[in-house]
Amino acid sequence: xxxxxxxxxxxxxTHSTITTEPLDPGMAQQFxxxxxxxxxxxxxxxxxxxxxxxxxNVLIIATGPMTATGFQTSNRFSVSTKSPLSGTVLDANSxxxxxxxxxxAGYDALIxxxxxPKPVYIEITEAGVSLHDATHLWGKRVEETSxxxxxxxxxxxVLCIGPAGENLVRFAAIMNDATRAAARGGPGAVMxxxxxxxxxxxxxxxxxxxxxxxxxxxxxEATKMLKANPVTSQAFPEFGTAVVMNIINAIGAxxxxxxxxxxxxxADAISGEAITETILVKNAACxxxxxxxxxxxxxxxxxxxxxxYETAWAFGASCGVDDLVAITNANFLCNDLGMDTISxxxxxxxxxxxxxxxxxxxxxxxxxxxxxxxxxxxxxxxxGLGDELAEGSYRLAEKHGAPExxxxxxxxxxxxxxxxxMQGQGLLYATSNxxxxxxxxxxxxxxxxxxxKLIDRLQVQGKASFVTLHQNTAxxxxxxxxxxxxxxxxxxEYLARALTSLTGVSYPTxxxxxxxxxxxxxxxxxNLREGFSRADDTLPPRLxxxxxxxxxxxxxxxxxxMLAEYYRGRGWDENGVPRPAKLEELTLAExxxxxxxx
Amino acid sequence: MVDERVYEMFRDIGRDMYVHNLVSSHGGNISVRFGDRIIxxxxxxxxxxxxxxxxxxxGLEKNDSGVALASTELIVHRAIYKATPALxxxxxxxxxxxxxxxxxxxxxxxxxxxxxxxxxVPVVSVEFASGTKQMAETLADALKSYxxxxxxxxxxxxxxxxxxxxxxxxxxxxxxxxxxxxxxHLNEEMIEYRRMSDSYKSW
Numbered sequence: 001x002x003x004x005x006x007x008x009x010x011x012x013x014t015h016s017t018i019t020t021e022p023l024d025p026g027m028a029q030q031f032x033x034x035x036x037x038x039x040x041x042x043x044x045x046x047x048x049x050x051x052x053x054x055x056x057n058v059l060i061i062a063t064g065p066m067t068a069t070g071f072q073t074s075n076r077f078s079v080s081t082k083s084p085l086s087g088t089v090l091d092a093n094s095x096x097x098x099x100x101x102x103x104x105a106g107y108d109a110l111i112x113x114x115x116x117p118k119p120v121y122i123e124i125t126e127a128g129v130s131l132h133d134a135t136h137l138w139g140k141r142v143e144e145t146s147x148x149x150x151x152x153x154x155x156x157x158v159l160c161i162g163p164a165g166e167n168l169v170r171f172a173a174i175m176n177d178a179t180r181a182a183a184r185g186g187p188g189a190v191m192x193x194x195x196x197x198x199x200x201x202x203x204x205x206x207x208x209x210x211x212x213x214x215x216x217x218x219x220x221e222a223t224k225m226l227k228a229n230p231v232t233s234q235a236f237p238e239f240g241t242a243v244v245m246n247i248i249n250a251i252g253a254x255x256x257x258x259x260x261x262x263x264x265x266x267a268d269a270i271s272g273e274a275i276t277e278t279i280l281v282k283n284a285a286c287x288x289x290x291x292x293x294x295x296x297x298x299x300x301x302x303x304x305x306x307x308x309y310e311t312a313w314a315f316g317a318s319c320g321v322d323d324l325v326a327i328t329n330a331n332f333l334c335n336d337l338g339m340d341t342i343s344x345x346x347x348x349x350x351x352x353x354x355x356x357x358x359x360x361x362x363x364x365x366x367x368x369x370x371x372x373x374x375x376x377x378x379x380x381x382x383x384g385l386g387d388e389l390a391e392g393s394y395r396l397a398e399k400h401g402a403p404e405x406x407x408x409x410x411x412x413x414x415x416x417x418x419x420x421x422m423q424g425q426g427l428l429y430a431t432s433n434x435x436x437x438x439x440x441x442x443x444x445x446x447x448x449x450x451x452x453k454l455i456d457r458l459q460v461q462g463k464a465s466f467v468t469l470h471q472n473t474a475x476x477x478x479x480x481x482x483x484x485x486x487x488x489x490x491x492x493e494y495l496a497r498a499l500t501s502l503t504g505v506s507y508p509t510x511x512x513x514x515x516x517x518x519x520x521x522x523x524x525x526x527n528l529r530e531g532f533s534r535a536d537d538t539l540p541p542r543l544x545x546x547x548x549x550x551x552x553x554x555x556x557x558x559x560x561x562m563l564a565e566y567y568r569g570r571g572w573d574e575n576g577v578p579r580p581a582k583l584e585e586l587t588l589a590e591x592x593x594x595x596x597x598x
Numbered sequence: 599m600v601d602e603r604v605y606e607m608f609r610d611i612g613r614d615m616y617v618h619n620l621v622s623s624h625g626g627n628i629s630v631r632f633g634d635r636i637i638x639x640x641x642x643x644x645x646x647x648x649x650x651x652x653x654x655x656x657g658l659e660k661n662d663s664g665v666a667l668a669s670t671e672l673i674v675h676r677a678i679y680k681a682t683p684a685l686x687x688x689x690x691x692x693x694x695x696x697x698x699x700x701x702x703x704x705x706x707x708x709x710x711x712x713x714x715x716x717x718x719v720p721v722v723s724v725e726f727a728s729g730t731k732q733m734a735e736t737l738a739d740a741l742k743s744y745x746x747x748x749x750x751x752x753x754x755x756x757x758x759x760x761x762x763x764x765x766x767x768x769x770x771x772x773x774x775x776x777x778x779x780x781x782x783h784l785n786e787e788m789i790e791y792r793r794m795s796d797s798y799k800s801w
Contacts, residue, residue: 462604569634
């Protein structure tokens with residue numbers, strides 16, 4: 001079986017043991033790799049009794065069969081764990097170079113268990129694996145840590161946490177290659193709870209392919225698609241992901257002032273066009289990526305990576321800020337402290353609304369960009385009010401008597417698309433198994449960009465089927481592991497053929513998407529086992545009751561009819577529990593016994 | 599009750615299929631999947647002149663009164679939805695492609711657009727080529743790997759996320775078929791312009 005390396009590295013930090021286990025071929029074929037493999041391993045290793053920040057939680061870092069093959073965007077890896085923010089199953093993934101290098105060191109995945117008695121870092125090379133004292137690195141920021149450990153993108157790649165992870169900020173990121181982040185849901189806090197500061201990898205092993213000639217042909221055809229698609233060949237390289245800022249604002253789906261409005265009058269000032277015109281130094285790319293959406297920007301703080309659309313929104317429209325430099329500096333700081341920019345910005349926006357409503361005593365008010373730097377440092381170091389903000393917006397708002405002002409699903413902050421102006425997006429958030437997330441399926445493509453075809457963004461009937469299909473597809477992309485952006489231009493049939501020629505295992509397109517459905521259902525079972533239910537598949541009341549503004553004026557999210565259609569279409573009962581026939585079809589029945597029958 | 603926006607989509611695609619000569623007056627059918635429900639053209643309705651009452655809703659798996667009104671090919675549409683991730687199916691009778699299907703096991707476009715979009719369209723055969731279980735299973739199986747498949751002597755079955763998308767594959771196939779026919783009539787040696795063009799046959 002080619003494509004996969006066939007080995008999983010297991011490190012128990014409590015006992016300082018390092019072992020290698022074979023990758024179960026059946027498990028690999030069914031769950032592919034990355035997020036799917038991570039969810040399957042997590043199912044066995046972390047039950048409902050485990051606190052996410054206890055030594056019993058595990059951190060699984062997994063590549064997929066496509067990783068390091070040279071296929072477009074085959075640079076990514078996935079981190080799976082139980083989320084300290086949402087309490088759900090979690091996967092977060094990241095690009096750059098580290099994932100490629102880890103696989104080339106000779107492993108498909110790494111499972112980290114236990115808690116080291118004092119700070120350590122792990123070094124993984126083709127020659128061996130070792131644990132090192134990291135006491136001297138504890139407290140250091142991401143850039144400094146990466147440099148101290150010899151970050152060299154073409155040879156030696158560093159993954160680490162910053163102070164936020166060390167201090168168990170619930171939305172702390174795991175950073176790699178200094179500026180790339182696996183951030184959503186707080187995997188950095190889990191890494192910090194294990195006293196693990198960093199993982200350094202070196203390696204140059206080549207991935208074996210079953211039919212290299214056919215693989216390269218599929219890759220060649222995919223290149224044509226990427227070159228021909230204006231989003232991947234022009235818009236993203238020139239303006240970055242923030243190219244959608246003005247587009248989303250124009251349709252009245254840009255949340256502003258903590259979702260009190262769905263348009264932002266100053267959107268143009270924080271758009272992709274503005275970034276390119278004012279602060280952009282150059283664009284850059286992850287390994288094997290022809291899209292190159294990364295922004296390298298320069299401000300008074302220096303030159304670094306960012307901002308992406310979500311970050312420009314989180315510290316911009318969401319906080320009522322139109323100062324692009326302040327937003328970019330907040331981005332730089334989040335990267336260096338090791339924090340998720342979406343949750344950080346959104347939690348500050350929540351604090352601003354709490355303050356303006358007299359529910360919180362603070363200086364944070366909409367528009368106060370001057371407080372970003374101090375607030376972010378306070379969060380990362382858990383100082384003063386920062387200690388409350390470090391818990392995320394839900395726990396913050398709940399503490400101050402207004403949980404409804406937290407713009408979260410399952411305690412994870414939603415990103416920059418308002419469900420009132422994109423009905424399918426609302427269902428996507430509500431049913432997302434890691435909480436409020438836009439990367440569980442590409443409704444932006446369908447409802448706004450017309451990829452592959454435009455559907456009516458305000459239509460309710462039939463939306464559930466699109467959400468389901470795109471959730472299943474996203475699960476596959478996260479498991480291969482490939483960037484979501486490659487799928488803007490390159491359809492699933494290309495990925496299926498690439499995987500088949502790579503591994504020698506037959507994956508008709510339909511079967512590959514079925515594997516995505518299997519992964520989605522396993523994650524659903526995990527959350528059900530944790531005690532989540534239909535009641536958690538919802539949106540903040542604001543989105544269900546308070547009408548949108550701008551071009552979507554008057555609309556609220558019509559979640560209920562979509563949710564009912566979604567459950568039926570997924571083969572789940574009215575409580576959102578997969579029916580036995582569906583579990584049989586997906587070969588999950590055996591695993592599900594404990595969930596369905598206690 | 600079918601949303602007006604859904605009806606408009608059926609009406610426009612149906613009309614375009616007729617205008618493009620992809621079906622005769624009463625031929626072909628189209629459907630979409632909404633969760634565990636299917637909306638499909640009424641049996642005998644003219645694709646080029648669909649009215650709201652020509653859209654029939656029925657179950658993906660479960661029968662109800664809708665099956666008495668639905669297209670003859672409902673069994674095929676259901677099988678395709680159960681076997682593949684398709685959310686829309688377009689069945690047409692493109693004439694040149696039908697002619698080509700009588701003498702070949704696959705239609706491999708030679709024009710740039712056809713190669714780019716379709717790569718290769720397999721041709722499958724069944725004994726009873728209208729509304730049978732054998733036909734449904736054969737097509738559904740082939741559509742797991744291909745977005746458009748041809749039933750020899752009968753017509754195309756295309757899948758997509760939307761009717762728009764499935765229609766695109768159908769129309770692109772007929773265009774590619776016409777170009778193959780024209781090239782054959784010219785009977786001149788072809789100058790290959792595509793790198794790795796032999797690989798399309800193995801798509």
